[in-house]
Amino acid sequence: MTKLPGPEAPKAPPAGAPPLPPANRSRTAHGLTRAAAEGRFALQRCPACARFTYPPRDACPKCLCPALEFVDAPEGGLLVSSTTIHASVDPYFREHLPWRQGLVTADCGPPIIVHLHRDCVEGERVRLSLQLDKAGQPVVFARPATETPNMQDDPAWQEMTADPRSRRILITNGRHPAAPALARALLQAGAASVDVGLSDPDEAFDGGCCARRTTSRPLPSISPMRDRSPHLPPRSARRWIS
Amino acid sequence: MTRQPVRKSYDGIVAAVPVSVPYERYSIESAHWWIARALKGLCEGAGIDHRDIDGFAMASFTTAPDSAVGLTQHLGLSPRWLDHVPMGGVAGVVSLRRAARAVQAGDADIVACVAGDTNQVDTFRKTVAHFSRFAQDASYPYGAGGANASFALIARYYMNRFGARREDFGKLCVAQRANALKNPHALMKTPLTLDDYMRARPIAEPLHLFDCVMPCAGAEAFLIMREETASALGLPFARILSTIERHHAFAEDEVQYRGGWARDVGELYAMAGITPSEIDVVQTYDDYPVISMMQFEDLGFCAKGEAPDFVRSHSFEIDGSFPHNTSGGQLSAGQAGAAGGHLGIVECLRQVTGRAGPTQVEQARIGLASGFGMINYDRGLSSGAVILWGETQ
Numbered sequence: 001m002t003k004l005p006g007p008e009a010p011k012a013p014p015a016g017a018p019p020l021p022p023a024n025r026s027r028t029a030h031g032l033t034r035a036a037a038e039g040r041f042a043l044q045r046c047p048a049c050a051r052f053t054y055p056p057r058d059a060c061p062k063c064l065c066p067a068l069e070f071v072d073a074p075e076g077g078l079l080v081s082s083t084t085i086h087a088s089v090d091p092y093f094r095e096h097l098p099w100r101q102g103l104v105t106a107d108c109g110p111p112i113i114v115h116l117h118r119d120c121v122e123g124e125r126v127r128l129s130l131q132l133d134k135a136g137q138p139v140v141f142a143r144p145a146t147e148t149p150n151m152q153d154d155p156a157w158q159e160m161t162a163d164p165r166s167r168r169i170l171i172t173n174g175r176h177p178a179a180p181a182l183a184r185a186l187l188q189a190g191a192a193s194v195d196v197g198l199s200d201p202d203e204a205f206d207g208g209c210c211a212r213r214t215t216s217r218p219l220p221s222i223s224p225m226r227d228r229s230p231h232l233p234p235r236s237a238r239r240w241i242s
Numbered sequence: 243m244t245r246q247p248v249r250k251s252y253d254g255i256v257a258a259v260p261v262s263v264p265y266e267r268y269s270i271e272s273a274h275w276w277i278a279r280a281l282k283g284l285c286e287g288a289g290i291d292h293r294d295i296d297g298f299a300m301a302s303f304t305t306a307p308d309s310a311v312g313l314t315q316h317l318g319l320s321p322r323w324l325d326h327v328p329m330g331g332v333a334g335v336v337s338l339r340r341a342a343r344a345v346q347a348g349d350a351d352i353v354a355c356v357a358g359d360t361n362q363v364d365t366f367r368k369t370v371a372h373f374s375r376f377a378q379d380a381s382y383p384y385g386a387g388g389a390n391a392s393f394a395l396i397a398r399y400y401m402n403r404f405g406a407r408r409e410d411f412g413k414l415c416v417a418q419r420a421n422a423l424k425n426p427h428a429l430m431k432t433p434l435t436l437d438d439y440m441r442a443r444p445i446a447e448p449l450h451l452f453d454c455v456m457p458c459a460g461a462e463a464f465l466i467m468r469e470e471t472a473s474a475l476g477l478p479f480a481r482i483l484s485t486i487e488r489h490h491a492f493a494e495d496e497v498q499y500r501g502g503w504a505r506d507v508g509e510l511y512a513m514a515g516i517t518p519s520e521i522d523v524v525q526t527y528d529d530y531p532v533i534s535m536m537q538f539e540d541l542g543f544c545a546k547g548e549a550p551d552f553v554r555s556h557s558f559e560i561d562g563s564f565p566h567n568t569s570g571g572q573l574s575a576g577q578a579g580a581a582g583g584h585l586g587i588v589e590c591l592r593q594v595t596g597r598a599g600p601t602q603v604e605q606a607r608i609g610l611a612s613g614f615g616m617i618n619y620d621r622g623l624s625s626g627a628v629i630l631w632g633e634t635q
C-alpha cells in the first residue's frame with residue numbers, strides 16, 4: 001500500500017519541543033498578524049462600501065471590491081454562542097483541554113470565532129483583541145467587557161500573553177547591562193522565579209544585588225540551572241527565588 | 243434576471259440500483275479502492291459492464307491528488323459526461339440533480355453517482371485541518387475541535403433559542419440506533435439507551451459522544467437513467483419527483499438556525515405536487531441530531547422552533563409514527579466521508595422500491611432524502627433535498 005499523497009502535514013516541531021498551535025494561515029490572514037503585533041484590533045474593511053468583513057478574504061462579499069484594507073475596528077461584541085471543547089485533533093490543544101470557544105457577533109458586523117475567556121457568559125458583551133498565539137499566529141480572543149476578579153489568570157489568556165505573574169522566567173544573557181534591572185522588574189511584576197544565564201560562570205557575578213532589593217527574604221539560594229538546550233548560550237545559570 | 247416560474251420536471255428519469263459498500267472503521271485501502279467496489283456493485287446490480295456507464299459523478303475527500311478525471315483511467319471508465327462534486331454532505335443530492343438533467347438532455351444514458359472515502363489513521367485530522375481557507379484561518383486554530391465544535395455552537399444556540407433539550411437529541415439518536423440494529427452493515431452493533439446517551443462523555447458541549455458520527459471508510463452509489471433503460475434492464479426504479487439545492491443561504495443569521503431548505507421548500511413540494519404529509523419515509527442528513535431537527539422544520543414537517551415538540555410527539559423507528567433514517571443514518575451506520583450525503587438517497591431508493599429488507603418501512607412509496615454540508619467557517623453552507631417515488635411493485 002503506497003501512502004496516499006494528501007495535504008502536507010504540518011512540520012513537526014524539534015524533538016522534545018512542546019507542540020505548537022496550528023500555524024497555517026493564508027497570505028491575506030497575515031494582515032491580522034501585523035495588527036496583533038502592534039496591539040491593535042483590526043479587521044478588513046471595504047474602502048468602497050465601508051463594510052467590515054471576517055474571516056480575512058480577497059474581495060468584499062457585498063460589493064466585490066478587491067482592495068480590502070485592514071483598519072482598526074471596534075473592540076466590542078456580543079457572545080451569541082459558546083462551547084467547551086473536550087476532544088481535539090490537534091496535539092497542542094490536546095495538552096490544553098478543556099478549551100473554550102465562542103461565537104461573537106462583532107459590533108461592526110461579522111461573526112467571529114474566538115478563544116473565549118472562562119468568565120464570558122452567553123448573551124453578554126465581550127471585548128475582542130488580537131493576540132499572537134504560541135505559534136506566533138494571530139488569533140482573536142474575547143474577554144468579558146468589564147473587569148472580573150483575577151481576570152489575568154485565565155489559562156487560555158495566559159497561553160497568549162506574556163504577563164510575568166506566576167511564571168518562571170529565563171533571562172538568557174545575565175551579563176547584559178539591563179539584566180539586573182529586568183530581573184528586578186519581572187519579580188516586582190509577580191514572576192514566580194527568574195533564572196539568569198551566565199556564559200562565563202567562573203567570573204564574579206553581582207546580579208544578586210538586584211534580587212536582594214526585590215525580596216524581603218534573606219539572600220536567595222543560588223544553584224546551577226540545568227542546561228536544557230544546545231541553542232541556549234549559558235553553560236550554567238543561577239537562580240533567584242523571589 | 244427573470245426566473246422560469248416552473249422548473250422542468252424530471253419526467254422519464256429514474257434512480258436505480260442502490261449500492262452500499264459495507265463500512266469499516268479504519269481502512270488501509272485508498273478511496274479509489276472503495277469507489278471501485280461501489281462501481282462493481284452498480285454493474286453487478288444493473289447487469290451491465292462498467293464500460294456501459296457513460297456518465298460518472300464522483301464525490302470524495304480522499305482521492306487527492308486525483309480528481310474524477312484520474313479515476314476514469316484508474317478504473318477503466320470512458321464516460322462522455324463527468325463530474326467531480328466536492329460538496330461533502332450535499333454531494334449526493336447535487337450529483338443526482340446534475341445526472342438527471344444530463345440524462346434528460348441526452349448527454350449521457352447511464353450515470354453512476356458514487357461517493358467513497360477511505361479512513362486511514364490520520365485522514366480525519368488532515369481533512370479537518372485543510373477543510374477550507376476560512377477554517378484554516380479562522381476556526382481550526384481555535385481548539386481544533388473540527389465539525390464537533392462548530393456544531394456545538396449551532397446546537398447551543400438552537401437549545402437556547404428554541405428550548406431543545408439534550409433528551410430531544412437523544413431520542414433521535416436512540417431511535418436511529420434501534421434502526422441500525424436491523425441494518426447488518428451498520429457499524430454500531432450494540433443497543434443505545436437514553437441513559438447511555440445522557441451519561442456519555444462530553445466532546446464539545448453541549449455535544450456528547452453519541453451526538454457525533456463515527457468517521458469511517460466506505461462507499462455509497464446509485465445509477466441515474468431513463469425509465470425505459472431501467473425497464474429494459476429489468477431494474478426496480480424510483481421516479482424523481484423534485485429536487486432543491488442551495489448554497490450560502492441566510493448569510494444574515496448571526497448563528498445558523500435554519501438551512502437553505504427553508505428558502506426552497508415551497509418549490510420542493512410544488513414541483514413534486516405533494517404535501518409533506520404524503521411522505522412515507524424521511525432520510526435527513528444527520529451529522530448531528532440538531533441538524534435533523536432543523537430539517538424537520540425547514541422541510542415543512544413542523545414550523546420553525548417546533549422541532550423539539552415534534553420530536554417529543556413522534557417515534558422515529560422503522561415502525562414509528564415518523565420513520566426516519568431507517569438505515570441507522572450516519573449516527574449509527576457511520577460517516578464514510580462524502581458518502582454520508584449519498585447514504586440517505588441510497589436508503590430512500592431501497593425504501594420506495596420495497597427493497598430495504600430488514601429496515602423496510604411498510605407501504606413506503608414516497609421518500610424524501612436531504613443533504614447538508616460544508617462547514618466552511620461558522621455554518622453549513624450547502625443544502626439539498628430530493629423526493630423519490632417508487633411505483634407499487
